[in-house]
Amino acid sequence: MDPSLAVEITGLRKVFGTFVAVDGLDLRIKKGEIYGLLGPNGAGKTTTIRMICGLMAPTSGEILVWGYRMPMERDALIRITGYMAQKFSLYEDLTVKENLEFYGRLYGIPRKELAERVSELLSFLTLEEFSGRLAGRLSGGMKQRLALGVALIHRPRLLILDEPTAGVDPPIRRMFWEYLRGLNKESVTILVTTHYMDEAENCDRIALVNRGRVVAEGTPRDLKRRVFGGDLVEVTVRGRGDPASALSFCRVIDRQVAGEGGPDCALGSAVKLRVLAQDAPREIPAMISALERAGFTVLSASPTYVTLEDVFISVVEGAGRVA
Amino acid sequence: MPEGATPKVMAVVRKELIQLTRDPRSLVMIALIPLVVMLLFGIGYGGSTGKVGIVIVDMDGGQMGTALVSAISETPTVSVKANAHSIEEARTMVSKGVAPAALIIPEGFTSSLLSGSPVRVLVIIDESSPTLASTVKDSMLAVTYNFQQEFARQVHGPSVELIYNSVYGPTVTNLEAFTPFVIALVLQLVPTTLISIAICREKEKGTFEQLIMSPVGRLDIIFGKLAAYFIATIADMLITLFVAINVFGVVIRGSIFDLLLISTVYLLGSLGLGMLISVLSRNQLQANQAAIFIFIPFLLFCGGLAPVELLSPQAAAIANVNPMYHFIMAFRSIMIKGYGIPQLLQPVAALLVYMGAMMSIAPAILKLRVE
Incomplete structure (x- = not known):
């Protein structure tokens, strides 16, 4: 076992009755990185997280977390791990402070030290003025911060967060990621799941999970390169017929009708294409001339920013080929 | 455990007590039900005999x-x-x-x-x-x-006259005869129903998942909760006994400490039973129903409604494994006959076995898993 690895999973499977939730998943997470599990709802992310935490026994496969074999050695793991469940899982009839103190006591933090730690966390998460409020009366963003606070009470080295930003407004999500980056700078390893593609850009490395398998893995930049094997060009054209057929020499990833001119418009519809190019500056002129030869009016053509969503769609459509 | 740290089980006790005081439903159950039951009982059974x-x-x-x-x-x-x-x-x-x-x-x-x-x-x-x-x-x-x-x-004719001479008399009033039964009802129903949601509510609300990701042990969870609910429901035991003695004028011929002792054992058994129900139930509704359902055989074969010895040999056999029957028998013997624990070894042993079993099964089968 490699001591630089925080999580090492081999051939993980979990079957519920006839439903295969996790289907031969492999994962290597390095100590000190922010690692994202990205995938749609039902991809098996939560089940994987629960097995990593020892909350569920795998049907088969091996899980080593910080060198501890799960779920057998979960007692040792719990000491160094902070966990935030997908659903808010603190006591709504306890106050913010009572929740933090309760968990602090369970970790055996001495009284005086605990008081310091609680006020430190309240200030870090800007929850001081709500410390006496019942957790059930907090807003979504505050609940999320409280849950992070409880996960951090014992200064864990590994932080496991299951969809921490689900259902929270984008500005609050960005703020939450500021906290995570801050913690990561203090060498906390973070494993986070999300189905927000934009959010995954914050991770050092990500695994795309679909139907209980890792279908692609790497840094966000790597993934985009590897998956697309080149640059993405966005071309907007107007005219009758299928512009994709004129571009048979390159790969069209996505196509959508743009602008007001609907399909019935006398001039034909404005269509926005996302096209994959080996080398954008060299191929864009060729694309334009091919389209014009086919009778289309090219309104614009430029290299574009690849989102993880593009990557995901591409990977899932061509599942198996990339993995 | 580091110096100056609170034991984990105490953290659970404290948390449970705070939660109990913030739950109106539990407070009503702890405080109001025993008082209402005792009041109704006093009104219904305490007056002069009807004709x-x-x-x-x-x-x-x-x-x-x-x-x-x-x-x-x-x-x-x-x-x-x-x-x-x-x-x-x-x-x-x-x-x-x-x-x-x-x-x-x-x-x-x-x-x-x-x-x-x-x-x-x-x-x-x-x-x-x-x-x-x-x-x-x-x-x-x-x-x-x-x-x-x-x-x-x-007519100066011959006749045979019966003369009654009672022990534990002169007479036992209705109120006295039924006091052990009513106290058994309160000590059975209230703690069992109350604690039956203790674990499954955490599972239903999702708080269990977070709880078991901390270093808390099964024994901390079970005994922390049991202790908190014991502190809360011991009031019920004291209220009912106090009302019986001071308001209804029930005379305790035996030792009040013996009564408190067997009542405490029975109360702990009821809490253990409720905890077991909670560990086995999937949600709060199921737990509440189970607590009430289990109460029916307890009630039918406790000897409080009809003497089980007169019902049938089967009823007597069932009563023998019914802790409520042993409790009522021991309570009645201490209260009316003035017996002490040494004369009641068999029912007291039965109650201790019941309490011990209930207290050990729940922690043994609680799984710190999410399934």
Whole structure:
């Protein structure tokens, strides 16, 4: 076992009755990185997280977390791990402070030290003025911060967060990621799941999970390169017929009708294409001339920013080929 | 454990107590139910004994018939409710439920008696309510017995007289007879139902998942919760005992410490049972239903409603494994007979076994997993 690895999973499977939730998943997470599990709802992310935490026994496969074999050695793991469940899982009839103190006591933090730690966390998460409020009366963003606070009470080295930003407004999500980056700078390893593609850009490395398998893995930049094997060009054209057929020499990833001119418009519809190019500056002129030869009016053509969503769609459509 | 740290089980106790004080439903259950039950019990069982009113048909009209009617009025358990003129009329009245029984004094009752011939008195009885019917039969026997004693004295004839001499008497009132039963009801139903949601509510709300990601152990969870609910429900035990002794004037002939001791053991058993239900239930609704369902056999075979020894040998066998039966028996013996624990080794041992079993099964089967 490699001591630089925080999580090492081999051939993980979990079957519920006839439903295969996790289907031969492999994962290597390095100590000190922010690692994202990205995938749609039902991809098996939560089940994987629960097995990593020892909350569920795998049907088969091996899980080593910080060198501890799960779920057998979960007692040792719990000491160094902070966990935030997908659903808010603190006591709504306890106050913010009572929740933090309760968990602090369970970790055996001495009284005086605990008081310091609680006020430190309240200030870090800007929850001081709500410390006496019942957790059930907090807003979504505050609940999320409280849950992070409880996960951090014992200064864990590994932080496991299951969809921490689900259902929270984008500005609050960005703020939450500021906290995570801050913690990561203090060498906390973070494993986070999300189905927000934009959010995954914050991770050092990500695994795309679909139907209980890792279908692609790497840094966000790597993934985009590897998956697309080149640059993405966005071309907007107007005219009758299928512009994709004129571009048979390159790969069209996505196509959508743009602008007001609907399909019935006398001039034909404005269509926005996302096209994959080996080398954008060299191929864009060729694309334009091919389209014009086919009778289309090219309104614009430029290299574009690849989102993880593009990557995901591409990977899932061509599942198996990339993995 | 680091120095200065609170033991984990104490953290659980504290958290549970805070939650109990913030839950109106639990507070009502802890405080109000025992008081209401004791109040209703005091009102219903504490007053003077009620009388059964019967219908009289006096076809004799003579001196002895009148004497028999007045003997009925003097009996503490029966009174004359109405008079009828014929057997048919009396039978109709009993069938319609006007009275549970009718007494018919035949024509020639006085003359037959005075001439020394045997006489028959007919009693028409409604058997649809067996307890009431048997009370009426007992009363009629008593009336006839008293009447015969009086008659024998008048004619200087021979008679056999019964003299009752009671132990644990002079009399045990209804209130005293039922106090052990009512205390058993409160100590069974309230703690079991209350604690039955303790674990499954955490599972239902998702808080269990976070809880078990901390270094808390199964024993911390189970015994922390048990201790908190014990602190909360011990008040119920004290309230019910206090009301019985100080408000209803129930006399405790044995030691109050013995009573407190067996009540505590029983209370802990009830809490352990509720905890077991909670560990086994999937959600709060299921747990509440289970707590109430399990209460039914406890109640049926506890000897509080009907003496199990008289029901059937099967009932007696079931009662033997019913902790409520042993509790009521021990409680009654201490309260009414003045027994001490050494005379009650068998029921007390049964209660201890029950408590021990309940307290150890729940932690043994609790899984720190999410499934």
